[in-house]
Amino acid sequence: MADSLKLYFRYIGISIRGQMQYKASFVMSAVGQLLLTFVEFLTIWALFDRFGSLRGWTLPEVAFFYGIVHTAFSFAEGVVRGFDVFPAMVKSGDFDRMLVRPRGTLFQVASQEVQMMRIGRFIQGVAILVWSASALDVDWTAYKILFTLGAIMGGIFIFSGFFVLQATLAFWTIESLEIVNTVTYGGVESAQFPLSIYRDWFRKFFTYVIPLACVNYFPALLILGKEDPFGTSKVVMLLSPLLGFIFFFVCSKIWQFGVRRYTSTGS
Amino acid sequence: MSRITVENLVKTFRVAERQPGMWGALKGVASRKHRVIRALDGISFTLDAGELVGYIGPNGAGKSTTVKILSGILVPDSGRVEILGKVPWKDRIRYVSCIGVVFGQRTQLWWDLPVIESFDLLKDIYRVPDAAHVKTRDELIDLLNLKGFLDTPVRQLSLGQRMRCDLAASLLHEPEILFLDEPTIGLDAVSKLAVRDFIRKVNREKEVTVILTTHDMDDIETLCNRVMVIGNGRILSDGTLGDLRKRVTGERRLIVQLAEDGMDVEDKDAELVRREGNRIEFRFDPDRIPAATLISRLASKYPVRDLFVENPPIEEIIAELYNDLGSA
């Protein structure tokens, strides 16, 4: 286990060094990401400026939701987006190279790349999270801070699970996997706001089918001391970060299944 | 004692068929038809430790499929494989630590990294102790003459250099078995010789069992005392090169170089194969007429300047083998 960690850090060291060779490009990408995501927050701010509140939620509250989801998502993107090239690897036969090495496949694919430019969205997410924390009328105990971090971690696992799932599809089809991007980016868009503002079917989808609610909705409700208008128990909300981790575990099992299928059909 | 046992390997593939035309494309949105290809149709053989075996056959015969199964990255439909006491695809991570693989077309190394860094990474991946790694690595660098470009990124190497690095990389963890899939493809003559030399040395001195798939018959002739020919998913021949030749044809070739041009040369026991200027190639059956007899006969009748007796080129033998079995 320890040597796998050491090897992982070695791999990402190589990836980062490689990206730093193109410093200007990296800075541009990161700044661009930061601006792009900040514009999203500007639109939220503008809407609050005009409408005053969102179904009883205030801007700092919404900003809290926003901060958590963007922080979690950008971190997951940084670490797991290396899976994007996976379909190309399968097609070119480069995945066979990995199968010949005595290491787990998930580990090897994840180790290839750490996308530094995602730091743009990350910085913006953290900044807004911190701002909202200061603007909110919440007593920040150590417990609440830890729970917030736990929520972010859970979110990282959920989004990572998604990227892995998306790559796993490459075992079955070489065609476009845009549809999964739809769900992930759509999920991030919607999770910027409390899930309760959406229509019923949408909310249910992102709670029970895709555990997006576990990323920020449930944890935030607990921290802000609010009840879920749809009656989800406090226990479930407390456990929500853990659910994120379980989701990732399930996705990794599906990946293994995909690898088995690949070695059986050799496609 | 490393022993490779392969019994009755069968492997089929399903390939999706594209249907032609606009209507076919629309139908394709709803459903796809498949074609079944029987890549391996009952392959069996055994290898002892330290053997250097050639595995040849036309494209699509099943060579790569066999190598993939033996290296544990493909699961057969049926049949048994036991290598080093393990089943390759069942115990992947443990099994793969004991084998080395070189794919001729693709490198195992990292494209943007200097060669030496790739080696270092592999040491960590294969969990080789530092001291052992340094010793093996330096030995391989020496044998393959890699010192000059250890700090060069792999993408800047020539094909010959890259192949030598790949060979070294495949042996860093001291595997007992080495699978080489077209290692000399596209190489210049000097590199080919270096690679063959190295393979021979590794096989003799380190007792590494080698399975070599190749299209290059010179590879086979210079390295392998055992050759397996695969065609249409079946083993067509398994023995020495001499056995293979004899099996297809006992014939020999006689090449005659005349002192002067434009003469007609013929003999009742020899058949003309081709003629280029004053270089004439005959085929004859040594059972019908001994080489010595034919030679003295021709030499007494014609102004012969030089003579060679050869075996027919191995490609022609293989081609004949396929033809024979095709019509069988």
Add this chain to the structure above:
Amino acid sequence: MTAYTAIVSARFRMLLQYRAAAMAGVVTQVFWGLIRVMIFEAFYRSTTASQPMELMDVITYVWLGQAFLAMIPWNTDPEIRQMVRTGTVAYEMLKPVGLYNLWYARALATRTAPTLLRSIPIFVLGMLFFGMKAPESMVSTVGFAAAMAGAIILSAAISTVLNISLMWTISAEGVGRLVPAMVILFSGLAIPIPLFPDWAQKVLHVLPFAGLSDYPFRLYVGQIPPENLWMVLAHQIGWTILLAFLGKYMVSRGIKRMTVQGG
């Protein structure tokens, strides 16, 4: 003509091969549209104060945005990026037509073709299922069509300027990253311009981007009365001409730069 139909049908066949991609694109946009509509709905329901635009109009506006997304100049032409990177842009300069006109025509085509493909299914779905309304009146429809034509012309002009800026290689990455955010925000695609704070609206009305989508869409829903079409067109054409001047100026500087560098 038969050669043309052959090419189009071959292209169509190729597109149909990638069945998932064909469907996924529309699904993505519908999904996006739904999310935005729900967010607006929630905001509108949070206040009783009257707003410069009605919710129904905003909903239609959102779907129009999804339908015509491909028209917005939010990225640079990848082929031109490649040309500049490999230096083959020099060949473009050898062509008899001026570089600006050449690339303008190209931008026009790039902006029109995919727009047609994507807009139709979204229009249909939007009207049937998602609360998209028909244009306010016949006159509004005409106004909308005219403004869309103007928008495409303007969009091509903006695209061209962006593509020309690629000749300054440092900006290439920057442009590709920074511009999308600005364009989407300033053109009203994120929020209809009337919903912006008043001080922000003043600025946005001056910038060219409003003419890309905000003005045509608001003509469609009648929020801009059809009589004001001429103002919209003046804004669009005016900016197109300005950008053309800017573009041609940049081309001449760009060519000097490339020839000095050795292309």
